[in-house]
Amino acid sequence: MDSLAEIVRPHRFRFPDRFTARDASLYAETLAPQYNRLCDQLIHLPEEGRERYRRQRLDRLSAYCFPHPISHERASTTALCALWETHLDDYFGTSTLSQMAALRGRIGELLDGARPHCDEHPVLKMAAELRRLASELMPPQWLSRFSFETCENFILKGMEAEVPFKLDNRVPSLAELDEFRPYSIGMYPWLMLAELELGIPLPDHIATHPAIRRAVHLLSRITAWQNDAYSMAKEIPRSGDGETINLAFVLQHERGLSLQQACDEMLRIHDADIADFVALVDALPDFGPHQSDVESVVHHMALATSGVVTWYRLFGATRYSDDGWVGGVDPDSGDLLP
Numbered sequence: 001m002d003s004l005a006e007i008v009r010p011h012r013f014r015f016p017d018r019f020t021a022r023d024a025s026l027y028a029e030t031l032a033p034q035y036n037r038l039c040d041q042l043i044h045l046p047e048e049g050r051e052r053y054r055r056q057r058l059d060r061l062s063a064y065c066f067p068h069p070i071s072h073e074r075a076s077t078t079a080l081c082a083l084w085e086t087h088l089d090d091y092f093g094t095s096t097l098s099q100m101a102a103l104r105g106r107i108g109e110l111l112d113g114a115r116p117h118c119d120e121h122p123v124l125k126m127a128a129e130l131r132r133l134a135s136e137l138m139p140p141q142w143l144s145r146f147s148f149e150t151c152e153n154f155i156l157k158g159m160e161a162e163v164p165f166k167l168d169n170r171v172p173s174l175a176e177l178d179e180f181r182p183y184s185i186g187m188y189p190w191l192m193l194a195e196l197e198l199g200i201p202l203p204d205h206i207a208t209h210p211a212i213r214r215a216v217h218l219l220s221r222i223t224a225w226q227n228d229a230y231s232m233a234k235e236i237p238r239s240g241d242g243e244t245i246n247l248a249f250v251l252q253h254e255r256g257l258s259l260q261q262a263c264d265e266m267l268r269i270h271d272a273d274i275a276d277f278v279a280l281v282d283a284l285p286d287f288g289p290h291q292s293d294v295e296s297v298v299h300h301m302a303l304a305t306s307g308v309v310t311w312y313r314l315f316g317a318t319r320y321s322d323d324g325w326v327g328g329v330d331p332d333s334g335d336l337l338p
Helices: 002-008 031-040 047-056 058-065 072-092 097-111 122-135 140-168 174-184 187-198 210-238 247-255 259-281 288-319
Strands: none
Touching (some): 031 058, 031 072, 058 072, 072 187, 174 247, 210 259, 210 288, 259 288
16 A cells, blocks of 8 residues: 555645644544444444444544534534434445435434434434534524535435446546535535534525535535545555545546546646635625624635544544445345335
8 A cells, every 4th residue: 555655645635724723622532422422322333333433533523624613512513413424424325316315305304303213223313413403503594504405415416426326336427526526525514514613604695605605615526535535545445346436536537547647637636626715715705794704614614624634644544444434225125224
């Protein structure tokens, strides 16, 4: 892997220092016991699988991404979301389209306030708990947006769009990858947590403003390319047996590039997106009395992106190793849940 690391050089995929937090949240250390209890709730996994998630320290991911929460309750809610989003994709990512649609429908109900059944799958119970905690911190319009971003963008446009390529072991075209990858990385709902972190729910007309939506999309793309760089050491051994969704592999396949050339082109695309984001931030529209809040939220959305890279550097080896992914639904079983 040393030669691969030299080719990819993931450390090149970084955010400007102005958008990188120096320290984790003040609550970082206090989140660990709660996080371990959350991992204990994944009872559909064997103990070995739960232990893998404990080692991954996704609570630290949230602490690096959201370094300035105004309360412990807000910090703990982001930690729950970190584990929930990650395991949702890990476990259900190879479901069939019909299984995924059923999953999306039920998650939507729970995020909109439905009560979980006593025999609900643990991942769905976590969705209900996430809704409960967030409803104590954020107004109804924010909760509705979060449900939409999760179900329509993360799951429908992202996870579901990846299914045919995963199940058929098929490499997407660059155009196809560009269509679904910014959504499947899960950043659309994740970036909304910057509002929760700060206690600044953006009014809907601002949250849906083209400039804000463009910022979210660019940050999602950037995170996808960074993820592809940091996960490549895990994915190359799998690229002939189920792993095809990586920008470098797509560039190799579509343009006939060497791995070195593909990684260099991936970095060029990444850096162009960084430049577009910086230019957008430096020329935000005038949002009147909301200007200060908008600037703060957008800045913290950028911190929520750079924090992912910080976590990759410190804990990524525990995830992007031969046994890093945990679980998975059998697409041939015909059942949504095991």
